[in-house]
Amino acid sequence: MHKKQDLAWQRAQKRARLKKKTGNLIVSGILFLTAFLISMPLILLICGSLKGTDELKSALGPVLSDMDAMVEFKLFPKYPTLRHWIELLFDKPEYYVVFINSLKIVAGTLLGQMIIGVPSAWAFARFSFPGRKLLFTVYISLMMMPFSVTMLSNYLVLKDLSLLDNLWGIILPGVFSTFPVFIMYRGFCGIPKELLEAAKVDGAGEFQVFFHIGLPLGSAGIGSALVLGFLEYFSLIEQPLAFLKDRSLWPLSLYLPQIGLSDAGFAFAASVMGLIPAVFVFLLGQDYLEKGIIATGMKE
Amino acid sequence: MKGSMKSLTGFKSILQNKKKLKRTPWKEVFIFLFPGFAGVCLFVLVPFGDVVRRSFSTAVTGEWSGLSNYKMILNNQAFLLAAKNTLRFMGICLPLLIAVSLFLAYELSKSRYMKLLKSLYLLPMAIPAAAVVLVWKLLFDRQGILNALWEPFLSEPVDYMGTNAAFWVLVISYIWKNLGYTVILWLAGIMGISEGIIDAAKVDGAGERTCFFRIILPNLKPTLYTITVLSFLNSFKVFREAYLVAGAYPHESMYLLQHLFNNWFLNLDMDKMAAAAVLTAGVMLVFILILQALWDRKDV
Known part of the structure; x- marks a missing residue:
């Protein structure tokens, strides 16, 4: 049973x-x-990017001309070739120009954000002064505004400063973006208060506390801001589109879309090359990136 | 437990913690905060003040014109179309993204392959819009890859970019780009729920479904708030893909406010732009403040 x-x-x-x-x-x-x-x-x-020119031409033919057929895009290349990569690396000097423009924008913006934004974030996280809350609310509201809203004001100030058609006109507004301040603020808030007070009792001044405790312990927040910033400024489109008429100043993100499918092999290789730095930063800094995303949303 | 996560704008209680701190001398506040604040004033606040003034003046002579610019844009067909499309886009994308990412995150939280899959989901965030334009063009062309794949099942190929389907192309590219970080935020929320509670409920005989709806979901409310705000903000960035794939004047179903601002900018329609910028900023600000008020009331 x-x-x-x-x-x-x-x-x-x-x-x-x-x-x-x-x-x-x-x-x-x-x-x-x-x-x-x-x-x-x-x-x-x-x-x-590894396909031969002929293979691409015959596969993409219907998209390029108005033939009444469908593309036959096989995933894997029949005869893999590095031709387009070699063309990209050795025969296209203009590619280097746009690539370097992109890197200049990213490097300038991020460097500026470190110099300007890190102390601001520290002040919001650790100082106490009247008007702090109001100012922080202003910063947060600004970081939420889409580019469309600030486009005209951005243009007006760049015109007054004669920074239109100048890479600085893209870099400087980015330097004073309030988004990285917010991310790093979150990082600094996570430092235990006791530690800072102990340092002050031992006679450390604001600057010593900032440099010797704040920066090392807030480095995760700074790292997050850097990774998020790199991804943002490397694929910047709206600002250069509006403020850079001179094509020799264009970044990669404006250059790539206008290559066109008639030069498909090169377009593929150039696109892959264009995403390598971003993916590289992504892979290196994925932990920072995740922490940064979470920090945008949550406390501690 | 419940208050362990604070949202983006729910910073009221964070600030209250600081009240115990001693007032920081002005000299230090000034040194740390002034360079950043001066830049924000110069590049954003002051020129935006100018934009507000322009929104009440005529474009050419700069005379006071009251609300006439606002009346003009509110009667402007393009503005109404763009506003409608932008709202429709958000109304469809946000719930879709939030639901899909919650499902994926919940299943991912139990999966052995969490780390690998998380990275793959997050990858599109690192890929610059300009680098995938080529793929988008190939996929959605009238004779492109998608139509070639569907060909055996459909009598007519779909003209993705030339019909109302264009709107859905936009939706897909938004979800593709934003799924990863939304999943990360959900995951952080789910992982933050202590396993003790869930185990206790299971011992008491609660099934998987009960656990999800009675314990996990209610605890994710703060995360939901954050995700809504962030997805809303990021929904403006879909303009990059839209513009690069379909240009300044795409099919009217995907003509967004960002397109309109861009075209007004190119035509130097300063008066319309100023009024529309102030209006959009106002709507955004109200939206942000309402969400913040809702948040603070529930939380404190």
Whole structure:
């Protein structure tokens, strides 16, 4: 009697476990499928950059001309070649110009944000003075405004300072962006108060506390701001589009879209090359990036 | 537990903690904060004041014209279309993104492959818009990859960029780009819920579903708030993809406020731009303050 019941119970358990296992398998399937679809554009780009010119021409023909056929875009190249990469690296000097423009914008902006933004963030996180709350509210509201809203005011000030058609006209407004201040503020808030007070009791001044405790312990927040900033300013489009008429100043992000499919192999290679720095920073700084994303949303 | 996470704008209680701090001498406040604040004034606040003044003046003579600029844009067909599309875009994208990412994050939190999948989901954040334009063009062309894949099942190829489908292309590219960081935020929220509570509920006989709806979901309210704000802000950036793929005058279903601002800027329609910028900033500010007030009331 008992044995029978036991057996039935065991069978029911087994069935439940099996059901759970299939359920898990389906969920894992969905998770991986989503990941695959998300990475698809990247895979397409890399594979495209390794295809021969003829293969691309015949595959993309329908998109290029108005033929009444569909593209035949096979994922993997029939005869992989590095031709377009060699062309990109050795025959296209203008590519270096736009690439370096992009790097100048990123480097200038981030450097400025460190010099200007880090002390601001420290002041908001650690100082106490009248008007602090109001000022911080202003900073937060500013960081939330889309570029469309600030476009005209941005233009007016750049015109007055004669910074239109000048890389500084892109860099300087970025330096005073309030978003990195907010991210680093979050990082500085996480430093235990006791530590800072102990340092002050021992006779350290504001500056010593800032340099010897604040910077090292707030480095995660600073790292997050740098990674988020790199990704943002490396793919900047609206600002250069509006304020840079001179094509020799254009960054990569304006140059790439206008290559066109008639030079598809080069377009693919140039696109892949253009995302390498960003993906590199992403891979190096993924922990910082995640911390930064979380810091945008939460306290401690 | 519940108050362990604070949102972006729910900084009231963070600030209250600081009240115990001694007043910082003005000299230090000045040194740390002034350079940044001066820059913010110079590049944002003062020129925006000028924009507000312009929104009440005529474009050419600069005479006071009262609300006539505002009346003009509110009767402007392009403005109404763009505002409608922008609202529709947000109304569809935000709930979709929030629901899909919550599902993925919840399943991911139980998955063995969390770290790998998380990185893959986050990858699009690092890929500059300009680098994937090529893929978008190939995918959504009338003779492009998607139509080639569907060809056996459809009688007519879909003209993705030339019909109302263009709107959905925009939705897809927004979800693609933003899924990763939303998943990260949800994950942080889910991981922040102590396992003790869930285990206790399970011992009491609560099933998976009960746990999710009765424990996990209510605890994610603060995260939901954050995600809503951030996704709202990032929804403005979809203009990058839209502009690069379809140009300044795309199909009217995807003509957004950002397109309109850009085109007014190119035509030097300063009066319209000023009024629209002030109006948009006002709406954003009200939105931000309402959310903040809701937040603080619930939380304190």
